[in-house]
Amino acid sequence: MFRLFQTVKYFLTYREPADTEGGFELLEGKYEEVENEKKENPTQKANADQSEDTEKSTGAPLKATKRNENRKKENKNQLPAQDELVSSELKANFEKIKQELNMPKNADIVIREFTVGMNLKAFIVFVDGMADKIVINDFILRQLMNTDHFKGYKNEYPLDYVMNHVLSINDIEKAKEYKKIISEILNGVTALFIEGCEEALLIESRGYEKRNIEKPSTESVVMGSQEGFTENLRTNITLIRRIIKNKDLITEILPVGKTSNSNCAIMYLDGVANPELVKEVKSRIKSINIDFVTGDGMIEQFIEDKPFQIIPQVLNTERPDRAASFIMEGQVIIIGEGVPFVNVVPVTFFAMFHAAEDSFLRWPFGTAIRLIRILGLFLATLLPALYVSLILYHQEMIPTDLLVAFATARENVPFPTIIEVLMLEISFELIREAGIRVPGVIGPTLGIIGALILGQAAVAANLVSPVLIIVVAVTGLGNFAIPSYSLATGIRLIRFGLILSGAFLGFYGVAAFLFIAGCFACSIKSFGVPFLSPISPVTKKNPDIIARMPNFKQKMRPDYLNTPNRKRAGDKSRS
Amino acid sequence: MDSNEGKFSVFETVCFIVTIIISKLFFTDISRLVRETGTAAWQSTFISCIVSLFFFYIVLFLMKKFPGQHVYEIYESVLGKPIAVILGLLFFSYAIFYAGTNLREFAEIMKAYSFPFTPLYLTITCVLIVTAIFNYFGIECMVRVSVIFFVPIAIGVVLILALAAPTYDAYLLRPFWGYGMTNTVFTGILRSSAYSEILALTVIIKSLQGFKNFKKAGFLSLALSGIVLMISMMLYIMSFGYTLGQEKLSAFFELSRIIYISRFFQRVESVFLFIWVISSVITVAAAVYIALSTYCKVFRLKNHRPLIYPVEFLVFTVAILPDNVMQLMDINIQITRKYSLFLLYLVPVLVLIISAVFKKKGGSVSGKDA
Numbered sequence: 001m002f003r004l005f006q007t008v009k010y011f012l013t014y015r016e017p018a019d020t021e022g023g024f025e026l027l028e029g030k031y032e033e034v035e036n037e038k039k040e041n042p043t044q045k046a047n048a049d050q051s052e053d054t055e056k057s058t059g060a061p062l063k064a065t066k067r068n069e070n071r072k073k074e075n076k077n078q079l080p081a082q083d084e085l086v087s088s089e090l091k092a093n094f095e096k097i098k099q100e101l102n103m104p105k106n107a108d109i110v111i112r113e114f115t116v117g118m119n120l121k122a123f124i125v126f127v128d129g130m131a132d133k134i135v136i137n138d139f140i141l142r143q144l145m146n147t148d149h150f151k152g153y154k155n156e157y158p159l160d161y162v163m164n165h166v167l168s169i170n171d172i173e174k175a176k177e178y179k180k181i182i183s184e185i186l187n188g189v190t191a192l193f194i195e196g197c198e199e200a201l202l203i204e205s206r207g208y209e210k211r212n213i214e215k216p217s218t219e220s221v222v223m224g225s226q227e228g229f230t231e232n233l234r235t236n237i238t239l240i241r242r243i244i245k246n247k248d249l250i251t252e253i254l255p256v257g258k259t260s261n262s263n264c265a266i267m268y269l270d271g272v273a274n275p276e277l278v279k280e281v282k283s284r285i286k287s288i289n290i291d292f293v294t295g296d297g298m299i300e301q302f303i304e305d306k307p308f309q310i311i312p313q314v315l316n317t318e319r320p321d322r323a324a325s326f327i328m329e330g331q332v333i334i335i336g337e338g339v340p341f342v343n344v345v346p347v348t349f350f351a352m353f354h355a356a357e358d359s360f361l362r363w364p365f366g367t368a369i370r371l372i373r374i375l376g377l378f379l380a381t382l383l384p385a386l387y388v389s390l391i392l393y394h395q396e397m398i399p400t401d402l403l404v405a406f407a408t409a410r411e412n413v414p415f416p417t418i419i420e421v422l423m424l425e426i427s428f429e430l431i432r433e434a435g436i437r438v439p440g441v442i443g444p445t446l447g448i449i450g451a452l453i454l455g456q457a458a459v460a461a462n463l464v465s466p467v468l469i470i471v472v473a474v475t476g477l478g479n480f481a482i483p484s485y486s487l488a489t490g491i492r493l494i495r496f497g498l499i500l501s502g503a504f505l506g507f508y509g510v511a512a513f514l515f516i517a518g519c520f521a522c523s524i525k526s527f528g529v530p531f532l533s534p535i536s537p538v539t540k541k542n543p544d545i546i547a548r549m550p551n552f553k554q555k556m557r558p559d560y561l562n563t564p565n566r567k568r569a570g571d572k573s574r575s
Numbered sequence: 576m577d578s579n580e581g582k583f584s585v586f587e588t589v590c591f592i593v594t595i596i597i598s599k600l601f602f603t604d605i606s607r608l609v610r611e612t613g614t615a616a617w618q619s620t621f622i623s624c625i626v627s628l629f630f631f632y633i634v635l636f637l638m639k640k641f642p643g644q645h646v647y648e649i650y651e652s653v654l655g656k657p658i659a660v661i662l663g664l665l666f667f668s669y670a671i672f673y674a675g676t677n678l679r680e681f682a683e684i685m686k687a688y689s690f691p692f693t694p695l696y697l698t699i700t701c702v703l704i705v706t707a708i709f710n711y712f713g714i715e716c717m718v719r720v721s722v723i724f725f726v727p728i729a730i731g732v733v734l735i736l737a738l739a740a741p742t743y744d745a746y747l748l749r750p751f752w753g754y755g756m757t758n759t760v761f762t763g764i765l766r767s768s769a770y771s772e773i774l775a776l777t778v779i780i781k782s783l784q785g786f787k788n789f790k791k792a793g794f795l796s797l798a799l800s801g802i803v804l805m806i807s808m809m810l811y812i813m814s815f816g817y818t819l820g821q822e823k824l825s826a827f828f829e830l831s832r833i834i835y836i837s838r839f840f841q842r843v844e845s846v847f848l849f850i851w852v853i854s855s856v857i858t859v860a861a862a863v864y865i866a867l868s869t870y871c872k873v874f875r876l877k878n879h880r881p882l883i884y885p886v887e888f889l890v891f892t893v894a895i896l897p898d899n900v901m902q903l904m905d906i907n908i909q910i911t912r913k914y915s916l917f918l919l920y921l922v923p924v925l926v927l928i929i930s931a932v933f934k935k936k937g938g939s940v941s942g943k944d945a
Contacts, residue, residue, distance in 0.1 A: 396845070505690070512704075516705060518720045518723055519709055522719040523716045536722040
């Protein structure tokens with residue numbers, strides 16, 4: 001009762017806005033500030049330090065928040081405790097590693113003790129299955145145990161000697177802190193501890209099983225590349241690097257998931273991507289505070305501007321060529337571990353309509369297939385709602401012959417139109433969902449058989465009218481024509497809202513619902529970029545929104561991305 | 576009302592204002608004007624447009640003197656707080672009255688043509704829900720949505736006018752001067768209130784990013800709306816003549832009703848239902864926004880969202896006040912489309928004169944905005 005009273009009071013009383021800021025916005029010229037920050041000269045820095053000191057020395061009592069901040073800073077500056085660092089005693093390290101990796105409970109952790117060539121005791125640690133055994137046997141153990149490799153050893157620091165003269169591995173690094181060592185071991189790296197050394201060597205030996213590069217399953221094209229992303233982070237990064245061979249293509253690896261210790265990578269083209277955007281992407285990823293994150297589908301939910309909206313604000317693609325084209329436009333891509341998709345931010349509604357093939361086709365065909373997709377969107381969203389409105393409220397619009405055909409088809413159907421439509425729509429969704437879940441080759445077959453038999457049987461049993469079967473089938477086709485899976489899913493939900501509003505108030509209800517949907521779409525921003533850019537708000541654009549002009553006409557990068565370098569092509573991009 | 580004011584370009588503003596002004600096409604306005612001025616209705620609306628352009632030109636001087644300031648802030652600077660508060664509340668009340676009148680007119684037409692069995696309050700409530708959502712998101716969102724829907728509205732208007740072409744008869748425009756030039760001019764001047772929506776720009780001026788944009792958007796919107804209304808009225812008379820033309824409730828709906836392309840394509844008026852729902856909702860939402868904005872300025876409130884519900888309730892009350900459509904047409908619509916010019920156009924002119932006499936200029940009160 002009290003809560004009800006509180007809710008009513010909350011609804012009726014005036015409150016000042018809690019937050020007048022509109023969130024992150026990708027404003028023009030903002031990147032300049034970041035550049036200035038970067039170029040901040042040492043004198044300025046010194047001055048800044050001084051002013052900080054002056055502030056500190058004023059003697060005024062510190063506030064709690066300030067005190068906590070200072071404490072955090074102090075903690076950061078503090079050296080790690082002794083037991084968090086590698087000891088010079090091998091036995092202590094051995095025990096620590098066993099303890100940290102929960103041995104012997106953990107069955108897949110392998111510790112191999114041996115003696116290195118100069119008679120020093122040592123051990124390596126790796127995770128069985130994560131590390132490549134050939135590398136460990138042939139290029140780590142064999143090299144380290146072979147005394148011939150230690151003939152030139154003259155009392156140097158053993159780790160340095162091993163690094164420089166013994167191991168022929170391309171990626172080796174020294175580490176002192178257990179936290180880092182453990183994390184690397186869990187990622188497939190082999191750690192080498194040698195008696196008397198206060199550091200460990202982290203030797204690159206990742207070699208776990210992974211899927212080969214295959215055709216993308218959701219974004220297949222007739223023309224163009226047939227490569228799709230895989231579940232492996234490194235492979236995905238390489239796939240993009242193979243397309244953009246530019247020194248300014250930056251890959252930053254960021255940890256996500258407190259307990260799962262997963263990684264994700266962000267990739268962008270330095271000098272093209274807006275630095276403010278990159279900063280924002282990193283900050284949102286770093287702020288993810290949950291135990292387990294896998295794949296970009298989960299990351300997406302943590303970093304979206306408005307996660308409660310039906311329409312997605314992040315684009316997913318499983319095509320490296322498409323991801324590369326987004327990077328070249330100035331967008332940032334986020335690659336998660338464990339799924340063959342990457343996220344692209346920021347994104348607009350119109351980008352979700354573009355497919356990789358558009359650029360490979362000559363422009364008239366590219367434009368034509370885009371128009372077909374827009375027709376698909378229109379049908380997928382509105383067709384059942386318009387059918388319901390026509391049947392229930394606006395029969396005068398239907399030409400007489402057609403009206404007679406409709407009436408005859410519906411004559412024996414006992415249900416009201418709305419029930420009939422909802423029943424068939426839900427059946428269609430059921431078939432679709434079941435088709436995905438059923439294993440292997442049975443899936444698509446079940447979809448087709450299910451739809452055919454169910455449709456035929458429903459008509460024969462006078463449960464639905466044959467006209468409605470056509471309407472629902474065309475709606476389904478339209479939905480499949482939308483290139484973005486997330487958007488298509490959103491449209492499926494919106495369709496149900498439209499059907500209900502059409503049943504409630506005919507075209508008037510449909511128009512009102514569309515209006516509300518438009519309102520929500522206009523209020524969405526994807527990393528500071530209005531979702532309906534460049535149409536609303538109107539910004540400068542390439543001739544590549546709905547109609548697509550030839551590639552050589554697309555000389556500029558989108559204005560809404562506010563890239564430091566807007567030009568894509570020279571003044572004369574074609575001879 | 577600092578939150579959600581946003582920014583928009585001249586193009587976006589023109590789309591927004593034109594949509595609001597030409598929404599009258601779908602209401603009773605055209606047939607009413609034909610009743611008052613006969614075949615010269617199109618000349619009368621042309622005169623209204625010219626008069627509105629003249630008044631807007633004068634308002635420009637006022638806005639130039641107080642650059643970037645909300646019209647209420649200007650009144651406060653020039654007239655002092657007590658008078659400004661009275662004026663602010665008067666404008667607030669008028670905006671609610673305008674919204675309620677438009678809403679009722681829309682609901683009546685809907686009832687007459689498409690939903691005879693649907694209760695009036697249901698149609699009204701639906702529009703109010705949509706306008707409440709609109710106002711929740713703010714003016715920026717409202718303008719952006721109107722940009723998106725401007726294209727279907729424009730295509731719809733052009734299609735209706737083009738597809739009804741077989742029914743046009745230029746001889747129906749005779750007698751050319753209608754009921755006489757004096758009557759046409761006098762009615763034209765009075766009905767310049769039909770373009771008074773242009774003054775919405777004085778409320779959203781901060782979002783327009785500069786006086787130049789304000790000026791450009793104002794003139795372009797008035798010119799475009801004037802042309803559309805004039806052509807539509809001319810074609811309507813050419814189609815129905817002035818005798819039949821004055822009897823129709825919604826001129827445009829009737830025009831779309833007589834479209835006959837073939838046996839298969841006829842009675843397509845329901846398709847055009849979309850465009851008048853859209854333009855009517857934008858109009859009511861804009862009026863509610865202006866009411867909210869003015870109220871927030873008067874009482875220096877930063878958050879307009881808690882006020883949406885009470886303002887919408889007031890609009891609902893105004894909408895259900897008239898007993899029937901004739902009362903609505905004879906009282907409410909006459910006030911908003913004929914006599915509101917005395918409040919809407921003449922008050923800014925008076926304020927301009929007072930500011931000139933007392934040499935008041937912008938920057939003294941809200942210097943930071945200037």
